[in-house]
Amino acid sequence: MTTPSVPDLLEVTDLRTVFHTARGDVRAVDGVSFRLAAGETLGLVGESGSGKSVLGRTVMGLISSGPTTTVTGSVRIGGHDVHALKPSARRRLWGPEVAMVFQDPMTSLNPVKRVGTHLTETLRRHLHCSRTEATERAVDLLRQVGIPEPARRLRQYPHELSGGMRQRVVIATALACDPRLLIADEPTTALDVTVQKQILDLLGSLVAERDMAMLLVSHDLGAVAGRTDRVQVMYAGRTVESGATRPVFAAPEHPYTEALLASIPNLAHPPHTVLRAIEGNPPDMARPPLGCRFAPRCGRAAAGCTDELPLLVGVPGSAGVTGREVACHHPVGLSAPLEGNRHGR
Amino acid sequence: MARRFLLPVLELVAVLFLVSLGVFLLLSLVPGDPAVAVLGEGRTPAEYDALREQLGLNDPLLSRYGDWLGGVLHGDLGTSLVPPQTAVADRIASALPVSLELAVLGLVMALALALPLAMWSAYHQGGRADRAISAITFGLLSMPSFLIGLVLIAVLVNSLGIFPRNEWVRPGDGLGANLSHAFLPALTIALMEAAMFTRILRNDLVTTLHEDFILAARARGMSPLRIMVSDALRPSSFSLVTVLGLSIGRLVGSTVIVEYLFALPGMGKLVIDAANQGNYPVVQGAVLVIAVIYVASNTLIDRTYGLLDPRTRRARA
Numbered sequence: 222m223t224t225p226s227v228p229d230l231l232e233v234t235d236l237r238t239v240f241h242t243a244r245g246d247v248r249a250v251d252g253v254s255f256r257l258a259a260g261e262t263l264g265l266v267g268e269s270g271s272g273k274s275v276l277g278r279t280v281m282g283l284i285s286s287g288p289t290t291t292v293t294g295s296v297r298i299g300g301h302d303v304h305a306l307k308p309s310a311r312r313r314l315w316g317p318e319v320a321m322v323f324q325d326p327m328t329s330l331n332p333v334k335r336v337g338t339h340l341t342e343t344l345r346r347h348l349h350c351s352r353t354e355a356t357e358r359a360v361d362l363l364r365q366v367g368i369p370e371p372a373r374r375l376r377q378y379p380h381e382l383s384g385g386m387r388q389r390v391v392i393a394t395a396l397a398c399d400p401r402l403l404i405a406d407e408p409t410t411a412l413d414v415t416v417q418k419q420i421l422d423l424l425g426s427l428v429a430e431r432d433m434a435m436l437l438v439s440h441d442l443g444a445v446a447g448r449t450d451r452v453q454v455m456y457a458g459r460t461v462e463s464g465a466t467r468p469v470f471a472a473p474e475h476p477y478t479e480a481l482l483a484s485i486p487n488l489a490h491p492p493h494t495v496l497r498a499i500e501g502n503p504p505d506m507a508r509p510p511l512g513c514r515f516a517p518r519c520g521r522a523a524a525g526c527t528d529e530l531p532l533l534v535g536v537p538g539s540a541g542v543t544g545r546e547v548a549c550h551h552p553v554g555l556s557a558p559l560e561g562n563r564h565g566r
Numbered sequence: 567m568a569r570r571f572l573l574p575v576l577e578l579v580a581v582l583f584l585v586s587l588g589v590f591l592l593l594s595l596v597p598g599d600p601a602v603a604v605l606g607e608g609r610t611p612a613e614y615d616a617l618r619e620q621l622g623l624n625d626p627l628l629s630r631y632g633d634w635l636g637g638v639l640h641g642d643l644g645t646s647l648v649p650p651q652t653a654v655a656d657r658i659a660s661a662l663p664v665s666l667e668l669a670v671l672g673l674v675m676a677l678a679l680a681l682p683l684a685m686w687s688a689y690h691q692g693g694r695a696d697r698a699i700s701a702i703t704f705g706l707l708s709m710p711s712f713l714i715g716l717v718l719i720a721v722l723v724n725s726l727g728i729f730p731r732n733e734w735v736r737p738g739d740g741l742g743a744n745l746s747h748a749f750l751p752a753l754t755i756a757l758m759e760a761a762m763f764t765r766i767l768r769n770d771l772v773t774t775l776h777e778d779f780i781l782a783a784r785a786r787g788m789s790p791l792r793i794m795v796s797d798a799l800r801p802s803s804f805s806l807v808t809v810l811g812l813s814i815g816r817l818v819g820s821t822v823i824v825e826y827l828f829a830l831p832g833m834g835k836l837v838i839d840a841a842n843q844g845n846y847p848v849v850q851g852a853v854l855v856i857a858v859i860y861v862a863s864n865t866l867i868d869r870t871y872g873l874l875d876p877r878t879r880r881a882r883a
Contacts, residue, residue, distance in 0.1 A: 283785055315787035323785075328778035333800045333875055342796070343786045378876040394786060 228300065230434045231257040231280070231402055236294035238272075238279045245507040249275040251458035252294070259401065262428060262435040264445030264466060266481070267455035270503045274324075276455070277406045277438045281319055282311045299401055316347040320395035322424070324407040326387035330379040336363075337375030339394050347398045362393040367423060385416035389423070396427060403428060404436045409444060421448055442485060446470055451544075454478045457504050457514040460533055464545035474536055474547040474554050476521045513550065521551045578865060585857040586638065590631050592853070593846045603844030604647045621647075634850070643851035648843045654851035657836060662855065664734065665832035668824070669817035671748055672755030673810065679756060680763035680806075685794045687764065688771035699764065706761035715754040715827040722750060734830050751828040755821060759813055766809055770802035777801075800874055807874065811867030815860025 238250040249272045257263050265273045278284040279292055282303040286292045296303040298319050303311060323329035330339060340359035344350055350358070356375070363371035366389040379387055388408065395403060405424060409417040425448050428435045439445050445452055446466065453463040454475065462475040473479040483497040501518040504510050510517055516526040533548040600623065601614040618624055622633065637644060643654035687699040706714070722728045729750050735743040774780065775798055783797045822834030833852055840848035872879045 281785065283781065309789075312784075312787040312789065315785055321782075321785045323778060323782055325778060329782040331779040331783070331797050331801070332877055334797070339786075342788070346787055380877050391782070394782075397786075 229256040230259045230299055231255075231436075232295075232297040233280060234295045234297075236276070236279060236296060237292065238275050238284060239291045239293075241289050241291070242507065247506045248458055248509065249506060250279055251509075253455075253458075253460050254294075255453055255460070255463065257402070257434045257436065259434050260429075260432045261451070262425075262437060262449045264449035264452040265436060265438045265455060266440065266442055266445050266452060268440060268481075268499075268503055270506075271455040272458040272506070273438045273440075273455045274406055277321070277404045277436060280436065281315070281321055281404055282306075283321070285311075313347070316343055316398035316400065318400055319402040319404065320398070320400040322388075322392055322395045322403065322405040322408045325411040326379075326384055326391050327411065329391055330387060332379055334378075335375065336377055336379060336382070336390050339390065340375070340397055343394055343397045358397070359393075362397060363390070365396070365427070366390070366393045368393075384412050385419065388412060388416075388420050392420075392424065392427070396431075399431065400433065402434045402436070404438070406438045407440070408437075409441070410439070417444070424448075442470070442481060454481070457509055458506060459514065460546075460548065461515065462547045462549075463533070464536075468545065472554055474545070474552040475515075475549050476519050476551075476553060477515045479553050480518075480520075513548075521553070523551060526550050574865065574868075578861065581861050582858065585861065586635060586854060587631070589850055589853045589857065590634060591627075593850055600647060600844050600846055638854065643854070644847035646840075646845055646848050648840075648845045648848075654847050657848060658833070658852055658855055661831055661833045661836040661852075662818075663736075664830055665818045665821060665825075665834065667737070667744075667748055668752055668755065668821055668830065668832060669814060671752035672817060672821075673759060673813060675752055675756035676759035676763055677810075679760035680767060681799075683760070683764045684767035684771060685799070687768045688775060688798075689790060689794060691772050691775070696768075699768075703761035703764045706757055707765075710823075711754060711758050712823045712827060714757050715751070715824055718750055718754055719827065751821075751824050751830060754824050754827070755817060759817075762809065763806055767802060767806045770805055771798055774798045774802040803874060804871065807867055807870060811864045814863040815856070818856055818859050 233256070234254050236250055236253050237248065240247040240249060251272070253276060255263065265276065267273050275284060280296050280298075280303075282296070284290060284292065285304055285308075292304055295305075298314060301314060301318070303314070306314070330336070337356065337359050340362060341352070341355040344355040344358055345352070348355075348358075359375055360371045363374055368374050368386060368389050374382070374386075374390075379390070382390065388411075392408075403424075408424060409420050412420060421444055424435070424437075427433075435449075437445060437449055449466050451464065452466040452469050454461050454469070454477065456477050462469060462473065462478045469478065470482060473482060477499075480497070480499045484499055486496055499518060504514055504517070510527065512525075512527040512529050513519070513522070513531050516522040519526065529550070531548045531550050533546045536545040536547055536552070536554075599614070600621065601617045605613060605617060622630060625633075634644070641655065643658070646652055646654055646657060683699055683703075687696045690696045723730075730743075730746060735747050737744040771794075780793060780797055783793045788797070818833055821832060822838055824830070825832040825835045833856060837849055837852045837856075840846075840852065
């Protein structure tokens, strides 16, 4: 709290995304808050179905209130209240303020459009530059994301490029208008393992060069570990633990974080060590369990866990330093229950 | 290279050969004696037989087909049996432009109606506009075309007097008059086709709009209209283009009802009148020309898939 003069680039406050489906209301994101400053990277981790992709899209405003969706809470990007803006005003943010890198480069580029068109139409839409100028900038962007022979690649179609090259193109289109915030939604999940590291390194260096903020959504803890400043662990639409990446991974407080980390195969383990997978599946978000949502799968669950929803509270001793928070009645590192989290429900 | 160009041409030749054989054999199935059709009832058997001999009807089937095909290949489709006994080629040359104009005009109008309706419908998928458009197109499809034509005539010609009811005017004799006369029959065709096109395109658009690249285009700040036209339309138009190709060929020969309603001297009327009179050379010639147009338009459509989707270009080479 020493530099309160600079407002954070991204402020998400008590964000909730509810889909109204035939099976009932699905609370995909259920009261998530966080902040992100320029130049900072935040990792959003959790299993499939934990609501992290929906959170990413709601933060951007791609998912907003409509006939089948209700979004409450607020998202402020660079001072703009994303969900209070008219759709046309919101579209003006998409490109210069916030951009997204999608999961699968095989499907996120239009198969009937040349690579160059994806870039130039974005540039012309937001920067209102001429065709020639847009092409020059596009060549430059492809060069920046490490694509050889950029001028020739511009005229090719997506199917003529490899998966890694396509994801570089997707990143180039996201960076086209110099966004201040980049949301990377599982940017390496669909790629070959050998290419994953290249793409993550590329994203990391581009973000650092441009002093962008990045929200890295991933289920791959390894991808998040070395490349983010802070990490937020999601379970069933809620934040279960957050803090600086290194301490969270070194000494997880929430049993879910601990279980996630334990389920990563480790080469240091002797052969034939049984991998500790997390039993069961994430809960049905149309009918979330009462109390702590992880309780049915949790090894540390006690009687009170299924009755009361634990709130996110600061971990004593470290709160002032790292902003470490956990939502658990029986955190791993502590023997006594935390003060102040028994007010939920 | 040889495979790419020679094979389609050979295919085309084979199809056209089969079509010509079919057209020729079809006529041996048609009831009625051509000699009676030409001379009328009440002549002596000898007179009928003499005419049959003169027309070559007593020759073996295969040699008659050979003679006919030889003529066709030299541009000679035979002579009309019924007065005026002009060359079949001339009769077709005067009827074909009418049908082609009607078909092309109708399809252009149908597309002009269907594209915006389908896009509007798909954009508001499940909404009020979508359901209304779906109901209207369904209604049009289940209505016989003569009913649409009759309603249009009753309202626009008889009641309001917006359109003329005089004889068909050829484009050469005044394009304005020609178009004002062609508009209503073309609209009758267009409404039917537009209903079908709208439904097909709307469904494909709905599928395409769920694709990741549409979400990605939104995330780049593109407007809904731009996404619809520049991102969604082309990948969604395969079924539409296929149906369009079938429609061109079909309309040239099957707008009979519309041609009768609006008193147009087109191909449909030519074939039906000739068939009723037992005027088989005219039927043969006209059906052959319609078949050629059908095959040609579909071959052309096949070639356009590569323009629509660059991924199919290499696969076809």
